[in-house]
Amino acid sequence: MTDMERxxxxxxxxxxxxxxxxxxxxxxxxxxxxxxxxxGIRQTLRTLLIGPSAADPMSYTxxxxxxxxxxxxxxxxxxxxxxxxxxFQALLRNPLAEPFILGISSGAGIGAILGILAGLPRxxxxxxxxxxxxxxxxxxxxxxxxxxxLMKKDTLLLSGVMVNAFCAALIxxxxxxxxxxxxHNILFWLMGDLSTADPRQVxxxxxxxxxxxxxxxxxxxxxxxxxMGRDLAQTMGLNIKITTLTLLLVTSFMVSLTVSLCGxxxxxxxxxxxxxxxxxxxxxxVLVPACILGGGTYMVLCDLxxxxxxxxxEMPAGVITAIVGVPLFIILxxxxxx
Amino acid sequence: MKEVIHADxxxxxxxxxxxxxxxxxxxxxxxxxxxxxxxGSGKTTLLKCIGGILQPRSGRLEILGATLQSYSxxxxxxAIALVPQSAPVDFPFTVTEVVLMGRTPHLGILGVxxxxxxxxxxxxxxxxxxxxxxxxKMDQLSAGERxxxxxxxxxxxxxxxxxxxxxxxxxxxAHQVRVMDLMERxxxxxxxxxxxxxxxxxxxxxxxxxLMLLKDARVLSMGPPAEVLTFQTxxxxxxxxxxxxxxxLGDFQRVTLVPRKFIHPDFRKAFSKP
Numbered sequence: 001m002t003d004m005e006r007x008x009x010x011x012x013x014x015x016x017x018x019x020x021x022x023x024x025x026x027x028x029x030x031x032x033x034x035x036x037x038x039x040g041i042r043q044t045l046r047t048l049l050i051g052p053s054a055a056d057p058m059s060y061t062x063x064x065x066x067x068x069x070x071x072x073x074x075x076x077x078x079x080x081x082x083x084x085x086x087x088f089q090a091l092l093r094n095p096l097a098e099p100f101i102l103g104i105s106s107g108a109g110i111g112a113i114l115g116i117l118a119g120l121p122r123x124x125x126x127x128x129x130x131x132x133x134x135x136x137x138x139x140x141x142x143x144x145x146x147x148x149x150l151m152k153k154d155t156l157l158l159s160g161v162m163v164n165a166f167c168a169a170l171i172x173x174x175x176x177x178x179x180x181x182x183x184h185n186i187l188f189w190l191m192g193d194l195s196t197a198d199p200r201q202v203x204x205x206x207x208x209x210x211x212x213x214x215x216x217x218x219x220x221x222x223x224x225x226x227x228m229g230r231d232l233a234q235t236m237g238l239n240i241k242i243t244t245l246t247l248l249l250v251t252s253f254m255v256s257l258t259v260s261l262c263g264x265x266x267x268x269x270x271x272x273x274x275x276x277x278x279x280x281x282x283x284x285x286v287l288v289p290a291c292i293l294g295g296g297t298y299m300v301l302c303d304l305x306x307x308x309x310x311x312x313x314e315m316p317a318g319v320i321t322a323i324v325g326v327p328l329f330i331i332l333x334x335x336x337x338x
Numbered sequence: 339m340k341e342v343i344h345a346d347x348x349x350x351x352x353x354x355x356x357x358x359x360x361x362x363x364x365x366x367x368x369x370x371x372x373x374x375x376x377x378g379s380g381k382t383t384l385l386k387c388i389g390g391i392l393q394p395r396s397g398r399l400e401i402l403g404a405t406l407q408s409y410s411x412x413x414x415x416x417a418i419a420l421v422p423q424s425a426p427v428d429f430p431f432t433v434t435e436v437v438l439m440g441r442t443p444h445l446g447i448l449g450v451x452x453x454x455x456x457x458x459x460x461x462x463x464x465x466x467x468x469x470x471x472x473x474x475k476m477d478q479l480s481a482g483e484r485x486x487x488x489x490x491x492x493x494x495x496x497x498x499x500x501x502x503x504x505x506x507x508x509x510x511x512a513h514q515v516r517v518m519d520l521m522e523r524x525x526x527x528x529x530x531x532x533x534x535x536x537x538x539x540x541x542x543x544x545x546x547x548x549l550m551l552l553k554d555a556r557v558l559s560m561g562p563p564a565e566v567l568t569f570q571t572x573x574x575x576x577x578x579x580x581x582x583x584x585x586x587l588g589d590f591q592r593v594t595l596v597p598r599k600f601i602h603p604d605f606r607k608a609f610s611k612p
Contacts (some may be wrong), residue, residue, distance in 0.1 A: 009450050093428055221449035228527060229431045232422055235389050236495065237415035237443035282429045285448060 009285060013134060016286050020293035024075070027300040029276040031071040032063055033306060058144045070197040071300055074317070076205055077194065078268055079292035079297025082276075083254040084111040085269030086291050087247050090284065098270040099255045100162040103217060103262035106167030107137025108256060112263070114183050122196050123260055123261070126189070130260035138162055138252050171273045192265030192318030194312075195301050205261060213292055219247060220284040227282070265318045268295055268302075271325040277334050339366035339398040341403070342499055342531045343388060348397035350383055350555075357383040358394070359555040361509040365533060365548075367498075370525050372542040374566075375536045375552035375574055384552070385501050388533065390414045401549060402498060415443035421493035421502040427477040433487050434472045437462055440494030449538055462490040482513030489520060493528075500524070506541065512537070518545050543567055543591040567591035584607040 032043035044063060066222050092101070100106070111133020144159050175186060191314025222243045234240055255269075264335035272295045273287065285334040302321045307314040343365040350357040357400045367373050377379050386392040387399065387520045392408060399406040401417055409417070431540055432583070437459045442449050451459075463469045474485060484612040485505055492500050502521070506514040518541055524530050536542050542563065544550055549566040551559040553575045559566045572593065580596040 008452070008456075055390050093426075093427065205402075218379075218447060221442070221447065224439060224449070226564075227426065227431070228439065229422065231386070231389070232420060232426070233413065234391050235415055235418065235420040235501075236439060239411050277430070281435075282431050283435060284356050313602035 002253065009283075012283075012286055013289065015291050016280055017054070017293065020290060020297065022301075024293050024297045026305075027297045028075075029072050031074065032067045033036055034304060035062070035067055043107055050207050053160050057195070065199065066196070069199045070191040070194060072206065073194055073202045073223045073262070074299040074303040075296035077265060078297070078302075079184065079213070079293040080209055080254050080258045080295075081265060081269040082272035082291035082295025082298075083213065083288065084251050085111050086273040086284070086287055087216065087223065087251040088269075089273055090226050091244065091247055092224030093227060093229070094157065095274065096159075096270075099251070100164075100259075100264055100266075102141060102252065103167055104134045104252055104256055105259045106164050106171065108134035108259045108266065109171050110167055111184050112189050112195045112260070113171060115269075116182055116189065117174070117178065121197075123189070123201055127201075127260045131256055134252075134256035134259060136199075138256070178240055188262040189204070191316030192263040192321070193316045194262050194265075195307070195314060196261075201261060205257060208257055209254055212250050214290075215246070216283075217288045220288045221245065223247070223284040223288075224282075263316070263318070264320055265299070267318070267322040267325045268299060271321075271329045273326055275329060275332055339368065341365070342367050342369075342401070343533070344389075344398075344400040345401075346398040348384075348399060350380075350387060350392060351395055352383075357392075357557045358387065361397070361552075361555075361557055363550060363560055365499075365531055365555065367531055368497035368525060368529055369548055370532045370546050371534070371548050371550060373533065373550045373552060373559070374537070374539055374542050377573075379552040381552055381554040382503055383555075384537055385420075385533065386505055387410060388499075389418055389501050391420075400493070403588070411479060412443045415495065415497075417497055418499045418501060419495040419497040421485075421488045421492050421500060421505050423487045423504045423507055427484070430475045430477060432472070433468060433479070433490075434473055434485060435462070436476060436487055437490045437494050440491040443487065443495065444560060453505050455538070459490075459494050462493040463603050465493060465524075466490040477567070481508045484515070485517055487518070489524075489593065493524065497530065499531045499533065502529065502532070504537060506536065506538060512562045514541065521545070538568065539593045540585075541573070543593070544587070563591050564584070564589075567593060 003066055016092065029044070044059075081099050086113045087096055088099055088101055089098040091097070102193070108130040112126050112130035114133070115129030118129075120126050120129065141159050141163055171190070175183065178186065222238055225236055225238045226237070226243070230240055273291055276294050280290055299321070302324060303317045305324070306317040306320045309315065311321075341364050343363075345363050346360060348358050348361040357470075361380070361384060373384060375381050380607070383392065387394050388401070390409065390411070399611055401409065401414070402408060408415070438451055438455065439449075441451055441458065444561045445451065445603055460469070463472060468483060468486050468488050471479065471483060471487070476487065479487065487589070491503070500521070509517065521532050521534070522545055525532050534546075546559060549559075549563050550557060551566050551571060558575050559571045567582060569580065572580050572582065579596040581596050583592050583594075584590065585592040
């Protein structure tokens with residue numbers, strides 16, 4: 001009967017969180033200490049620990065005003081998108097779901113392109129048009145499925161595929177009408193790009209996202225029940241309608257916000273939930289914090305590569321998330337199926 | 339005997355398609371009530387209404403003396419558990435994790451389980467004979483093993499009533515008997531009332547103390563197996579020729595399907611005596 005001795009939830013949660021927090025701190029440190037102007041690990045440590053008096057003001061500014069907000073932004077984006085993927089996978093009971101499956105990001109894309117074409121500044125102009133685009137898409141999705149059938153996962157999935165296809169066509173249409181340098185801006189936005197981080201934006205984003213994270217953690221056991229199917233979940237005491245609607249709205253809001261600010265960074269939302277599920281098992285009470293921490297860590301590292309790999313300038317972080325994430329995922333999948 | 343389910347003139351409709359018409363019945367504590375009937379006769383609809391998954395259009399439904407509307411979802415989940423036809427396997431939960439989910443209506447919103455919940459899960463797994471599978475993943479089990487996991491999960495929920503929707507439909511013979519024996523033991527030892535939808539009339543005759551025969555969303559016949567399982571009733575319900583006699587095991591009805599090639603013009607007369 002020793003195999004029945006299963007660690008209680010709290011223990012597992014602590015173990016997983018501790019491990020991931022350590023990884024995250026390591027990633028933060030790496031992210032903060034490296035960049036185009038090398039300040040060295042010892043220098044960074046001194047600046048971080050002792051404060052402005054010990055370091056030269058130049059590297060102090062670079063670390064606290066430029067790199068630190070960017071690393072925090074990466075954590076928020078990676079965490080949000082991984083969590084978004086996790087929720088949609090549970091909601092649609094489909095392991096292939098990702099946070100952009102309902103067309104939220106495509107809607108944001110149209111909004112952003114229109115904003116860029118209109119010559120608006122990146123923040124708040126383009127961010128605002130992108131957010132408006134995603135919210136309009138979500139609204140249309142609700143109208144299309146008339147609220148009632150939205151509860152059926154296949155209708156939701158199909159509506160999402162249609163919205164995505166339509167928006168993709170519109171995006172291509174808009175892009176083929178654009179000739180000048182704005183095309184480069186659009187392409188960068190569409191690949192997902194964290195280069196615009198500034199402390200104020202990151203602060204606003206964090207304030208909006210953290211309550212969402214908390215709410216999703218509260219609903220994490222409900223997500224476990226959802227995976228058992230609608231009928232079983234209900235007979236175990238779950239209110240399907242309220243739970244589904246809350247999950248859908250909170251996640252859509254959260255994903256829209258990050259996508260509006262940084263563009264649709266791909267693959268984090270698909271790969272991270274899977275990866276973490278393979279390592280830590282399918283219990284959402286562990287996976288929700290794991291996605292925030294693990295997704296954050298992953299994004300910090302990918303963003304680090306995106307801004308240090310090119311000799312000059314940087315590449316969109318979305319490129320790295322896919323190039324690193326897909327092989328990593330395939331290796332883990334192979335190993336887990338033995 | 340205490341009345342645990344009381345249904346009065348239940349109606350249900352899927353859009354314009356009728357699901358239940360004027361269904362009235364009651365089940366008592368310790369009943370092993372098996373609902374039989376042709377496809378689309380309303381068996382599963384009735385089960386879902388009792389489980390609170392579907393809301394009847396009209397009529398009155400009382401569970402343990404209180405109307406269904408007066409229950410919160412969680413309170414209802416402490417009274418009634420469901421065992422579906424097949425277990426979901428899309429996500430790699432372990433057997434213990436699935437069984438523990440049955441504790442949900444007794445726990446807080448995060449479902450944080452304590453030692454005694456683990457103990458309950460262990461007992462439920464012992465009862466259904468799946469203790470050795472505790473750490474296995476659901477998708478590594480056979481259909482029969484999975485079904486016993488779902489039953490252990492229902493037991494772990496500690497309900498007064500267990501609803502089963504064709505639990506033996508996908509199982510081999512040994513597992514069919516095993517699952518039915520398990521439910522009978524559960525009824526005898528824990529005094530749980532059992533409501534089961536089944537297509538297997540012979541199993542229904544062997545295990546049910548009362549049967550309900552549904553046809554076209556209505557109750558065609560209800561009572562002890564000997565009353566319900568007569569040639570006339572079954573023929574009018576299913577519209578095919580059947581042979582009804584006694585099982586060699588004792589005083590149980592035995593129903594045999596009669597293929598067309600065996601049907602002689604005089605056959606009906608010969609076997610139409612009840």
